[in-house]
Amino acid sequence: MIKNLFYVFAISVVPVIELRGAIPAGAALGLNMWLCLLAAVLGNLLPVPFLIIFGGKVLRWLAKFEKFGKPFRKILEIGEKKAGKMKKTVFWGLLAFVAVPLPGTGAWTGSLVAITLGLDIKKAFPPIAVGVILAGLVMMLGSYGVVAFLRVFA
Numbered sequence: 001m002i003k004n005l006f007y008v009f010a011i012s013v014v015p016v017i018e019l020r021g022a023i024p025a026g027a028a029l030g031l032n033m034w035l036c037l038l039a040a041v042l043g044n045l046l047p048v049p050f051l052i053i054f055g056g057k058v059l060r061w062l063a064k065f066e067k068f069g070k071p072f073r074k075i076l077e078i079g080e081k082k083a084g085k086m087k088k089t090v091f092w093g094l095l096a097f098v099a100v101p102l103p104g105t106g107a108w109t110g111s112l113v114a115i116t117l118g119l120d121i122k123k124a125f126p127p128i129a130v131g132v133i134l135a136g137l138v139m140m141l142g143s144y145g146v147v148a149f150l151r152v153f154a
Helices: 002-013 018-028 033-045 048-063 070-086 090-099 107-116 121-144 146-151
Strands: none
Touching: 002 018, 002 033, 018 033, 018 121, 033 121, 048 070, 048 107, 048 121, 070 107, 090 107, 090 121, 107 121
């Protein structure tokens, strides 16, 4: 069981796949749904602080290059424009963005959004974490079924 929990943890760290792939894998491996959710959420959140702390520095460094820095400068420019408009709604917007379990959303992309908006770890991590938990619950319901989920509360 520990090995399977590690698989779920490791899968959820991978960009694009994240917990949207890890939880169905855990269900297929026959893991307890709550342990699977815990492993997936922890794995999905592991890279977030590193992405937010170092990602902005890497993005700004890449933007300095003449030949291939243009897309990175564009990303930073868009983030700066949006940051001013989103100051009041950034928590809920980032949370909703991460919580919707669709391709192109999730903790990795949410971290990129936080970087482009110039958010520090204290402002970015809470909505990303809550969004990951909500996405995990949605994926758990879909992977294990509503009946299995409701049995816990019956």
